[in-house]
Amino acid sequence: MAQKNATPQMKLFSLTSNNDIAEKISEASGIPLGKVSSRQFSDGEIMINIEESVRGDDIYIIQSTSFPVNDNLWELLIMIDACKRASANSITAVMPYFGYSRQDRVAASREPITAKLVANMLVKAGVDRIVTLDLHAVQVQGFFNIPVDNLFTTPLFAEHYINKGFSGEDIVVVSPKNSGIKRARSLAEYLDAPIAIIDYAQEDDSHREEGYIIGDVSGKKAILIDDILNTGKTFAEASKIVKRGGATDIYAVASHGLFAGGAADILEAAPIKEILLTDSVLSKERVPQNAKYITASDLFADAIVRIQERQPLSPLFTFHHNED
Numbered sequence: 001m002a003q004k005n006a007t008p009q010m011k012l013f014s015l016t017s018n019n020d021i022a023e024k025i026s027e028a029s030g031i032p033l034g035k036v037s038s039r040q041f042s043d044g045e046i047m048i049n050i051e052e053s054v055r056g057d058d059i060y061i062i063q064s065t066s067f068p069v070n071d072n073l074w075e076l077l078i079m080i081d082a083c084k085r086a087s088a089n090s091i092t093a094v095m096p097y098f099g100y101s102r103q104d105r106v107a108a109s110r111e112p113i114t115a116k117l118v119a120n121m122l123v124k125a126g127v128d129r130i131v132t133l134d135l136h137a138v139q140v141q142g143f144f145n146i147p148v149d150n151l152f153t154t155p156l157f158a159e160h161y162i163n164k165g166f167s168g169e170d171i172v173v174v175s176p177k178n179s180g181i182k183r184a185r186s187l188a189e190y191l192d193a194p195i196a197i198i199d200y201a202q203e204d205d206s207h208r209e210e211g212y213i214i215g216d217v218s219g220k221k222a223i224l225i226d227d228i229l230n231t232g233k234t235f236a237e238a239s240k241i242v243k244r245g246g247a248t249d250i251y252a253v254a255s256h257g258l259f260a261g262g263a264a265d266i267l268e269a270a271p272i273k274e275i276l277l278t279d280s281v282l283s284k285e286r287v288p289q290n291a292k293y294i295t296a297s298d299l300f301a302d303a304i305v306r307i308q309e310r311q312p313l314s315p316l317f318t319f320h321h322n323e324d
Contacts (some may be wrong), residue, residue, distance in 0.1 A: 008058045010308045014061040015079055017072040018282045021096055023060040024297030029305055031060075038075055042289040046071070048078045055087040061306055065099030065118075066258060066281040073118065076146070077125045079271050085125035092129040092307065093122060094300060096280035097256045101136040102228070104143075119143035122207065132301050133280050133296055134227050134255035147315055151299050153227075153255040153278055154183065157188035160276060160294055161223065164209060167191045172220045173246070174198060174213075176238035184225050187253075196222070211241045218246030229254035229277065231290075232263035236270040243271045257293075259285040267291075 013034045014022030026033045035051035059081070063076040076093060083091050102212075103114035122130065123146060130148045135141065141148040161167070171193040175184035178199050188195045196215025222242045224235055235252045242250055250272050257277040264286040268273060275288060278296040299316060306313050 008056055010058045010060065010304075010305070011052075011054060012060045013062065013079070015061065015072070015075050016076065017066060017075075018062070018096060018280070019295050020118060021279050021295070021300070022066075024227065024279070024295055024301045025062060025094070025304070028234040028301035029117065031304070036079070038079075040071075044071075046075050046078055047084050048075070049087060050079075050082055050116070051143050053086070054083055056089050058090045058092070058308060059083045059088045060092045062094045062096070062300075064097040064281055066097045066256070067260075067284055073121075077121060080122070080125040080127050090128045091126055092131060092304075093127045095130060095132045096278075096296060096300065098132045098135055098140070101140050104137040104140055109199065112257055115140045116143045125276070127302055133299075136227055147170055148257045149303060151296070151303060151313075152186075152317055153296065154186045154190065155318055156294055156296060156299065157187060157225070157253050157276060161187075161191060167193060168220065169194065170220055171197050172215065172217050172222050173243055174215075174217065174222050174224045174238065176224050176226055176234050180226055187223070191223075194293075196242075198241055205249070211237060213241060213245045217242050220247055221251065222247040223251045224250065224252040224272075225254070226252075227255045228258060229256065229260045229275070229305065230260050230263070232259070232270075234268040235272065235275070236266045239270045239272045247308070249273050253277070256280050257283055257287065259283045259287055261285070264288040288304065 002097040011034045012031045013036050016038055025073040038048045039047050061079050065073045081082045087292050097175055100114045100118045114233055130156040133204045134153045135150045154300045173184045173188040173193055174196045175181050178197055196213055196217050198211045224238050251274050252272050255278055275291045277293050279293050
């Protein structure tokens with residue numbers, strides 16, 4: 001007679017979008033990656049095969065829904081369905097980058113709210129919990145009727161810059177558009193630095209050169225901060241405006257480096273000393289030479305272990321310098 005297993009085992013699986021961060025999460029958490037194979041048929045259909053039992057287990061699936069967004073999203077949905085049908089106890093999707101999060105409202109007539117559609121699809125497939133990193137709009141959490149843990153990158157960036165000796169009045173944190181003020185203020189508070197905002201006469205990209213600075217950047221090291229680095233145009237234009245405003249050195253930091261199209265060329269031509277990113281996205285495009293990555297794997301590993309042990313995640317949302 002089979003023995004009753006009272007405590008569910010946890011198992012960690014990586015899909016194909018970002019195996020690098022998955023291996024680091026596995027190492028940091030001490031949980032080995034489970035065996036799963038994913039392949040595409042000649043017509044593009046995705047086939048998943050879980051090569052070990054997941055019956056009664058708590059499953060954590062690591063997958064960023066970055067480029068190719070639709071393939072990676074479907075692979076995640078199919079894996080969730082496979083785990084559900086194989087009688088997993090619970091399924092948590094660990095999504096370092098949550099694709100479609102920018103389509104979070106109806107900005108013009110007849111537009112979809114794709115972030116809500118994706119949320120519905122994930123829940124319908126059978127996911128019990130989402131763990132993600134720096135959602136473009138925090139209200140996307142409310143699109144789900146299941147727990148969504150949105151981890152923050154700002155404490156990671158603060159630690160990096162404090163270790164470089166960046167803090168105080170000789171630093172200014174700059175929001176490259178007025179929608180990013182909250183993110184800029186959060187980093188500035190950690191660095192005990194002022195903020196500045198770049199505003200534009202018109203919102204569309206064709207008028208980017210008409211930007212002006214609200215705040216003082218003259219004679220200061222400027223750190224431009226955004227969540228998603230896509231085409232590179234926002235950072236490139238903002239760096240030129242900040243340079244004209246008299247900033248000495250210009251740095252840029254973003255949570256997710258997508259680097260669409262010719263972003264690397266645009267950014268290498270801009271007056272930016274260093275671009276700091278997390279490893280949430282494994283870009284298929286060329287990355288600029290001045291890009292530097294810090295890993296978010298420890299943050300995810302800690303979150304996974306805390307969820308499994310029914311511990312609070314709140315300690316992960318802040319960074320306390322010199323606490324150790």
